[in-house]
Amino acid sequence: MLFYQLTGFMGASEDDTIACKAPHLPDPSTASLLLDFDGTLVEIADRPDGIVVTDKVRYLLRHASERLEGRIALVSGRSIEDLQRFLPDFDGPLIGTHGAEMRIDGERTETEKIDHSTVSRLIRLAEDFGALRPEFLVERKPSGVVLHYRQAEDHAALALRFMESLAMAADGFRLQPALMAYELKPENIGKDVALRKLLAMPPFAGTTPVFIGDDLTDEPALDLVQEMGGFGIKIGEAETVARHRLADPSGLIGCLEEWLG
Numbered sequence: 001m002l003f004y005q006l007t008g009f010m011g012a013s014e015d016d017t018i019a020c021k022a023p024h025l026p027d028p029s030t031a032s033l034l035l036d037f038d039g040t041l042v043e044i045a046d047r048p049d050g051i052v053v054t055d056k057v058r059y060l061l062r063h064a065s066e067r068l069e070g071r072i073a074l075v076s077g078r079s080i081e082d083l084q085r086f087l088p089d090f091d092g093p094l095i096g097t098h099g100a101e102m103r104i105d106g107e108r109t110e111t112e113k114i115d116h117s118t119v120s121r122l123i124r125l126a127e128d129f130g131a132l133r134p135e136f137l138v139e140r141k142p143s144g145v146v147l148h149y150r151q152a153e154d155h156a157a158l159a160l161r162f163m164e165s166l167a168m169a170a171d172g173f174r175l176q177p178a179l180m181a182y183e184l185k186p187e188n189i190g191k192d193v194a195l196r197k198l199l200a201m202p203p204f205a206g207t208t209p210v211f212i213g214d215d216l217t218d219e220p221a222l223d224l225v226q227e228m229g230g231f232g233i234k235i236g237e238a239e240t241v242a243r244h245r246l247a248d249p250s251g252l253i254g255c256l257e258e259w260l261g
């Protein structure tokens, strides 16, 4: 990766940088902004509770909401409850738990029917495993469970084997590799599936969507917005379907400030 590829928007397979103000970015008056959370708006931390939501991020969300007349949503793997805890002032739409739940106009709904009894069993099994191996961190989700191995990188293979065997035991659930974590989630949910629904609703319908994300779970949503004539931006160096790239959350915030004016 060349330095300049990480300092501005760049087409994934092109050789030219694209400045934030360039005509490549849709006019804010016709655009909607869809933002992933961890690794995109906030820096990755050692533990899920360790992230810092800066004043800049809070200001940016407020400003974007006004400037885009409400056409801004967060699209996260975190639960709605978690997002609300970290962003108590943001009252726009939230897509949570990788698309399993949404909050629109303050009302939380599940987007698909969830097998809660299997979810409870999976959580119990993962927590029992976590009690035996405290180097792993178990995170409960409304539609699944995550086994984090950031504190136990040498044991990543063990985390994978355990979560793979749980996935084999739970019909309708699949293993989702994430950043230093393995998650079990229902196979019919995805950020792209929920996003397609949101983008069909006012005030998003008919706009040019700009989706920004860093993780594997963001790839289908990056693909979706590009298919719809929108703009996909990858944060970081990982392989992506996105046509554009930025280095990190602070680079993104600078660019969005410039774009929104």
Ligand SMILES: O=P(O)(O)OC[C@H]1O[C@H](O[C@H]2O[C@H](CO)[C@@H](O)[C@H](O)[C@H]2O)[C@H](O)[C@@H](O)[C@@H]1O
Binding pocket: 036, 037, 038, 039, 040, 043, 044, 045, 046, 047, 048, 049, 050, 051, 075, 076, 077, 078, 079, 139, 146, 148, 150, 178, 179, 180, 181, 215, 217
């Ligand atoms: O879709 P996102 O908003 O990017 O959320 C993805 C997951 O983020 C959290 O885990 C990740 O970030 C943690 C804090 O930086 C980090 O410690 C962990 O290693 C990462 O996997 C969150 O805990 C998950 O529930 C989200 O699915």
